[in-house]
Amino acid sequence: MTLETSNIQPLVKQHFPQFSEPLLQEAIAEHGKLLSFPSGQIIMDYDSFIKEVPLVIKGSIKVMREGQEGNELLLYFLNAGETCSVSFTCCMMDKRSSIRTIAEDDTTLISLPIKYVDLWMNQFKSWRNFVMLSYDARIMELVQTLDSVAFHKLDQRLLSYLQKKAQANQSHTIHVTHQEIAYDLNASREAISRLLKQLEKAGHLSLERNKVELRA
DNA sequence: ACATTAAGTGATT
C-alpha cells in the first residue's frame, strides 16, 4: 500500500463526474486519501473495523464473503467509478466486516472516512444520489446471483463470472486456474473444468493452461 | 530427467 501525494480533485472530476457540486469535489479532495494497491493485495479482511469507504479510481477490487464452513464466495467486483455499499452499512453500524476485499488488478482508490458519507448525504444532492444508486445496483446484482445459485445454474454463473473478471481486468484474456475459479464460485474444480470445456466447444472461449480467452 | 502442479476422465453416491 502506497500513499500518493498527487492532486486528488482532477481524479474525482474524471472518474466521478456525477459529483456536480464543486464544494463536494473539494471536500472529497480534502478529506480523502489516495491509496494504491498492487494486484493480489488484501485491502480489507474479515473481522476488521472499517472506518473508511473506497472510491475506486483505477483497477478493480474483488469482494468476497466467508461462508459457514470456511468457504469463500465471490460477491462482486468493484470497478473504477464505483464504491462498496457493504462498507457503508458496516461502518455505520460499527460492526466488524463480514467481507474481505482484494485488489484484483493494480488498483488506485480514494479512501474516505465514513463520517463524511453520512454528513454529505444531507449536504449534497449528487452525493446522496450516488450512495442510493450504489445500494440499488449492488442489491440488484446480489439478487441475480442469489437466484442463479438457487436454481443451480452454474454454467450461467461461470459465464457471467468470466465476463465480469474480463471487465475488471480490461482484457479478454483471463489468467486464472480452474481451481481458483472453483473457489470463487464455491464449486468443485472438476465441475468448472467440465463446464469450461463445454463453453469452449460451444465457441464461447478458448482454453490454455492458467488461461481463459473469452471470445466476443 | 524428475518433481510438481494443472487439467481431464470415469465411476460412485
Place this chain on the structure above:
DNA sequence: AATCACTTAATGT
C-alpha cells in the same frame, strides 16, 4: 453436482 481415484499434460528445477 460433489467427491474420489486416477491419468495425462504442462511447467519448473
